[in-house]
Amino acid sequence: MSGMLDNGARLTIDDGHEAVVTGMLGAGGQGEVYRVSTDQGEKALKWYYPACATAEQRKIVEELVGRDFDDDRFLWPHAFVTGRGDGFGYLMDVRPDRFKGLPALFRRRLRTTPQALVTAGLHMVEAYQALHSRGIAYRDISWGNIFFDPATGDVLVCDNDNAVVEGEASGITGTMEFMAPELVRGDVGAIPGTQTDLHSLSVLLFMLLMNHHPLKGRAELAIRCLDEAAERKLYGKSPLFIFDPDDSRNAPDPTEQGTVLATWATAPPALRKLFIQNFTEGLRDASRRVRESQWRDALSEVRDTIVVCASCGRQNMTEPRSATARACWSCGRTLLLPPRLVITTPPPRTERHVRLGHAARLHAHHVRAEPPRHDYTDATLVAELVEHPKKPGKFGLANRSDAAWTARRSDGTSQTVAPGQTLPLRSGLAVNLAGAEAVVRAD
Known part of the structure; x- marks a missing residue:
């Protein structure tokens, strides 16, 4: 695939360093995207077609670069690039293959x-x-x-x-x-x-x-x-x-x-x-x-209440706060609803419902009233459902946080659950998770 820029072409980054073209990645309606080598490693370069390289577009790109918007969900323009003549473009990170x-x-x-x-x-x-x-x-x-x-x-x-x-x-x-x-x-x-x-x-x-x-x-x-x-x-x-x-x-x-x-x-x-x-x-x-x-809020609740069909193993979206089981979309059999963990966060109080199906996990955003974003990575893990190593079918809630929990059983007795310990799962169990109150309910 041939493009506007040849391999080996040297362009000037706004910090005075060079970007060297090493290959073409693709083309779109406004320009072409190249792989380039810079002093900060490999980057992607969007280079505008002459008809799109207007003064107005240049002003937009320069303002976007100047904002220094740092968010890992965006391939944001982070450097302005020029070459010979009036051509210009911008640098961004290379999109990983998994996307x-x-x-x-x-x-x-x-x-x-x-x-x-x-x-x-x-x-x-x-x-x-x-x-x-x-x-x-x-x-x-x-x-x-x-x-x-x-x-x-x-x-x-x-x-x-x-x-x-x-x-x-x-x-x-x-x-x-x-x-x-x-x-x-x-x-x-x-x-x-x-x-x-x-x-x-x-x-x-x-x-x-x-x-x-x-x-x-x-x-x-x-x-x-x-x-x-x-x-x-x-x-x-x-x-x-x-x-x-x-x-x-x-x-x-x-x-x-x-x-x-x-x-x-x-x-x-x-x-x-x-x-x-x-x-x-x-x-x-x-x-x-x-x-x-x-x-x-709706998507978060739906994600927390996805249920795996016990008959065919397919995932099903369920109504977040409903105790009524629906039929599996794949095999048609009635879903078996696992216990529900109802979490009430510290003020301003927010109630969240999480189905405790196999491999259910709780993250930092579950115990915060107004989390800045939903992060499901291991770095934010607070708790997870684990199966007893010697008693198949028996599950517990493992403490993956850095703080001890206080748990209250339905009979009124209580216990402390240290980081790394597992709490046997029972209906009516109440747990304090980093200030949030969580109660196990069986539908």
């Missing part, structure tokens, strides 16, 4: 799990929330700008050179399928910002979890030529949610679009309720769109 693009997921070329998908959705929401909290709008949230690890659900947001300070105008409006209706229609005063980002984010979440676009039902199938005019009608002038409870004109076709009917049926009501709000009221009134904090 895959969403198109491969939509084409069913990746093996993953419901837990990983829900985790990816949660991490996406928190990543964009972190960006918005700094007064920055992304403006082009779509399937092409995010990568995820199908094993863990970790995410990386790429192509961050479209982000600008909220309220600033620019030429980027987004990708049609993900754009808010007011942008598609070109309403007076409508510009890309955090409010339109909320619509795009909800579209992306729906596609991630349902493997289908929320506005592509019978109406799309009836279109003979999906040209720009047809897209503007579908996404802007007459958008209609495929699961609108009051209007079934755009409902999925059972023959052609049966997959989304099945995935929607497996989604817990807590998620379906938010999707319905966003793609009914939120299509007509931007202020009614689901906020990042609402998605965060």
Whole structure:
């Protein structure tokens, strides 16, 4: 593959050092991405096509680099690069191989799990929330700008050179399928910002979890030529949610679009309720769109209550606070609900429900009322469910924190659980976890 820059080309980084091109990684709508060698190791370089290397784009990139935004969920521009003539680009970290693009997921070329998908959705929401909290709008949230690890659900947001300070105008409006209706229609005063980002984010979440676009039902199938005019009608002038409870004109076709009917049926009501709000009221009134904090709380609860079917071993999303078992989406047998740990955090008090299925784990965010982010790595582990080494089927809660717990049994007796020790699991057991109160309940 040949590109604008030859191997061995030497470019100047804004700190005065050099970046040497060692290979081409790919190309997109605005430019090409190269692998380069720098004094700080191997990096990725985005180099703009001449038509895109405008003074306006240069100003955006320089401002993004100047923000020094340090977040491991973003491949953020961290150095400005120039070469001969008027060409320019920016350096970012190289994307690790474990992160895959969403198109491969939509084409069913990746093996993953419901837990990983829900985790990816949660991490996406928190990543964009972190960006918005700094007064920055992304403006082009779509399937092409995010990568995820199908094993863990970790995410990386790429192509961050479209982000600008909220309220600033620019030429980027987004990708049609993900754009808010007011942008598609070109309403007076409508510009890309955090409010339109909320619509795009909800579209992306729906596609991630349902493997289908929320506005592509019978109406799309009836279109003979999906040209720009047809897209503007579908996404802007007459958008209609495929699961609108009051209007079934755009409902999925059972023959052609049966997959989304099945995935929607497996989604817990807590998620379906938010999707319905966003793609009914939120299509007509931007202020009614689901906020990042609402998605965060719902996705976190759903992840904590995923249940593995005892019959077929498949993961099932369940309604977080329900004691009613549903049928497994795969084999149809009734799920066996494991005990539930109800955690009440220190003030401001928040209640969390965690199903204590095989290999259940508690992390630092479970015992905090307002955690800055959800981190499921070993570094934040507080407790985990372990099986007794000599008594199969008997489980206990192992203390993986640095502090001792105080546990109270249902008979009123208490004990101290030191770090590394395991507490036998019984209904009614109450444990103080770093100031949070946790009680075991059997449904």
